[in-house]
Amino acid sequence: MFEYAPAPESRDVVDIKPSYGLFIGGEFADGTGTSLKTVNPASEEVLAEVAVASADDVDRAVRAAREAFGTWSAMPGSERAKYLFRIARIIQERSRELAVLETLDNGKPIRESRDVDLPLVAAHFFYYAGWADKLRHAGYGADPRPLGVAGQVIPWNFPLLMLAWKIAPALAAGNTVVLKPAETTPLTALLFAEICRQADLPPGVVNIVTGAGETGAALVNHPDVNKVAFTGSTEVGRLIARSVAGTGKKVTLELGGKAANIVFDDAALDQAVEGIVNGIFFNQGHVCCAGSRLLVQESIAEELLDALKRRLGTLRLGDPLDKNTDIGAINSAAQLAKIRELSDLGEAEGAERWSPVCPLPDKGFWFPPTIFTGVAQSHRIAREEVFGPVLSVLTFRTPAEAVEKANNTPFGLSAGVWTEKGSRILWMADRLRAGVVWANTFNKFDPTSPFGGYKESGYGREGGRHGLEAYLDV
Amino acid sequence: MSKAERPGGREPVRLAVRKTYKLYIGGAFPRSESGRSYAVTSSKGEFLANASKASRKDARDAVSAARKAFGGWSGATPYNRGQILYRVAEMLESRRAQFVAELTDAGTKKAGDVVDAAVDRLVWYAGWADKIAAVAGSTNPVAGPYFNVSSPEPTGVVAVVAPDEPLLGLVSVIAPVIVTGNTCVVIAGERAPLPAITLAEVLATSDLPGGVVNILTGSVKEIAPWLAAHMDVNAIDLTGVTDPDLAVACEEGAAENLKRVLRPAATAATDWSADPGTKRLTAFLETKTVWHPTGV
CATH class of the missing domain: 3.40.605.10 (Aldehyde Dehydrogenase; Chain A, domain 1)
Incomplete structure (x- = not known):
């Protein structure tokens, strides 16, 4: 860095x-x-x-x-x-x-x-x-x-x-x-x-x-x-x-939301990594439509996670007023407590927790960008909205399984799809029960574009x- | 009741074979699992039939049938759904005499006109199947290099409390729900439920997949709160709920999983013959917005 x-x-x-x-x-x-x-x-x-x-x-x-x-x-x-x-x-x-x-x-x-x-x-x-x-x-x-x-x-x-x-x-x-x-x-x-x-x-x-x-x-x-x-x-x-x-x-x-961000094996990997980072770490993950569940096709899971971890190592956390800062402060002590509680639960339920080396300032409310792997659909970090910089990673093998897992939530605000195949994007977009589907992009907003769940x-x-x-x- | 059944004639008359009115769930006609029924009488107080009195378990069975049918029905092409609704209109027309008789028993005035209006209403909604997306959708000129499109999609399983308007009202609340790809569980009007079950026979012979429409007869007060609170129901139409306390209870139950609720203002009685507009269509539609970058 x-x-x-x-x-x-x-x-x-x-x-x-x-x-x-x-x-x-x-x-x-x-x-x-x-x-x-x-x-x-x-x-x-x-x-x-x-x-x-x-x-x-x-x-x-x-x-x-x-x-x-x-x-x-x-x-x-x-x-x-x-x-x-x-x-x-x-x-x-x-x-x-x-x-x-x-x-x-x-x-x-x-x-x-x-x-x-x-x-x-x-x-x-x-x-x-x-x-x-x-x-x-x-x-x-x-x-x-x-x-x-x-x-x-x-x-x-x-x-x-x-x-x-x-x-x-x-x-x-x-x-x-x-x-x-x-x-x-x-x-x-x-x-x-x-x-x-x-x-x-x-x-x-x-x-x-x-x-x-x-x-x-x-x-x-x-x-x-x-x-x-x-x-x-x-x-x-x-x-x-x-x-x-x-x-x-x-x-x-x-x-609330618990959006699936779905990455297929033919996706442009570097772009997908940027999209995942933007999806869950934008605004410290305090985003109702955050891509908080990463669904990655099994065949590229390892490669993608390596690239994602490398990228997280370059994120700058600190003074929000600094123009180079990527990750700012958690909005309140109460929210920080909630993020900590759910993250601790993630570990207790058996998921594996990872964060880059990331010194936190002494004062204020901070939480490092965090990834959970080995997450099951039943885990609370896969079901509940954390509303913080915490990503749960799950894998899938077929498009049908990706749809099934993505829709397996009472929420339905947003979803992401990463693949180079146009017909697959449209097939997925049709089946995802969510109000906004970002394909090969994430967390984009515009006043002309209807948003809701x-x-x-x-x-x-x-x-x-x-x-x-x-x-x-x- | 046909004249032939009435005693007192000189010639020995043939005894009519009466129809058993059952429920309509998942394309089949089961009795209520509760084994209960209730006597339905004509507007003059004559006994017409024992209708099934559905229980909350029947309501749950109907919801699971509706959920099972949702994938296929919402995934059918709008053209196909439009054709099937048109087929329902054809089947209804072919049973015109039967509905006129049943509506007359139920006290409906000018029953022939009402059946005609119900057929026409179905034809009208059938035509919406492949047009509503053009009216309710949009392409959005976002300020960036993205293709951005919004389209309507069905909400899911809709519970419908039908008004006490045994055919025209019933058709007018079912058609807009299903033509866009939703499936539904309908509680027929309690007073005159028989035409609803006859309509179920029409639906069952119209290529409409089983489970798309499920019809329950019985007590609205007993069943509606269960449907309102059911976690696998996505929306509820309270048109037929006349008791304000029951309506509030249903709205409260619906809050549990954030159901979409259609509760027409209780200002005046609905004129079912009026142009319905698109409100009943859009009430049970979601808007999905899809983004994709443009570029080479």
Whole structure:
């Protein structure tokens, strides 16, 4: 491995306030509840204190959104579009600031927040801005109507990107929103609130309430919320589905996954190795569609694993703000504990654990890239979502066996296929019960491309024309 | 009940051979494993037949039959599925008189028109088999060197609680589910289940593979919660659930494995003769997006 001099991105571009209130009706206001501290997971340094919205605060936010709904939904789509274009532009203008803040609060490498998250965030607003005045051409009837107030709860793995996936289509369709960012990553959402003000977005169209599970539950269960959109764990998704039963609220859920990344013996090996690394180690494996189960054809298993291990030896783990860093910090102590627990279980259940030599920083939450071989389908590391940089390796002999093993999971979010044979890709893609199939690539996202799961990975799609349906009364 | 059966005529009349109404599971017509039945009467209160009263075990058997049929049916070409649905329409048309009689017994007004509408509904959905992908799918112009396409795929096994509209309503909830490649377990309307079993005879003679449609008769309240909570059912259509508490219980049960739930708003009674649109088709479709790099 080459020695690189440290190349940290400057954090001077961001100005973090000591404390943040809630963004309701276009104003920042103190919450009536308690507060929480958000930390930099790479250093455990407290970044800011953030309000925990109480049920009353959530109610105020929903009322502000309801009040704004009339004007916003009645506004010509072309005008709504211009607000969204404005927001997209401001995101581009302030993208470095947002990227650094995202990395500080989340722990992901600046290379990813700068080169993946932020460009996609801006693109998402640009994309849905263009739909706002074209809804009648979207295939949902001559005059599709918005739903009303959308309650949106998002996770900590792609804080600003998930915000964009939720807010852009909701606003384009004419809804107003109350969004709750994750308790460990609230800062970019609060900066986004400031961007809404810079864009002169009418007050109440976007409201941001920070807090943890209770705040989220208050939002989801608020009687005046018409639409619930959630991205997060399947466990919480189930709770939400149960709690909205009988309310008539429209729900979309983007939940967990345990994607199979399937490598055939004719695959371009080096490309497949890059794809496997990108599949499971991108964003520290904090990706719902991560390729966490490697299914490799038996005849090339040894060769592939050797190459994969060599490649893992060159990954750089450390300061997320360093532009050369590949693997950043685990987002929270709780998540680190969960990854450790499942990894220890993997060993206890008989799988063989391997990590490259990888010194971990003294402070912060870190976990080395890890591979388990000799994994059986019944092992918990092959069945449960680890949501960390942990890859389970299984083998197969025939395409039919690969399909069988890939589909042997209650999840169905994504899958990967690596082979040089076109007909086999299409045959596999047909049979994989997953919402996204990446062939000879992995973890690619685009605002024009529908994303979402089968089975217990949830329902509804985000992105593309399909993503509008979630926010229209159709 | 035909006139010939009624006593009191001068001539000795031939006693009709009545039909036993059983369940329809996996292409066969078994009785309920529970051995139970319930008396079905006409709208005037006359006894018509003893229908099978399905148990939760029958429901489970039906789900496993539906799961077994899913691979073949979802893998059939849309053209083939369309042809089979059209064949169902042909078979239904050929039994028009029988359905008119059964619907009349069940109290349906203008039964002839209703049968005609049911046949036409099947023909309409048959045509969707090879067209829905063009309407619900897309190629996506992603910002990079990738081919990117989204296509609809069937959700899997769908539990259907049919409305109390013994033929047109029944056909209108089954056809959109199966034409796209799903398989289903249907609970027939409790009050007038006999046309559903006669429809099963139509399905059984229409080249529809066994298990694609399974029909249970009996108590909705008893069976629906089991189907709603069944972990190998992917979606549920609650159209025929009229008790709001039961509907909520079913929705809660469905949450366990994140079933797709279709629960039409209980605002007004559904007009089954109206243009159904594509909503019932898309409610039980997943969107699969496939990416591949372009390049030489």
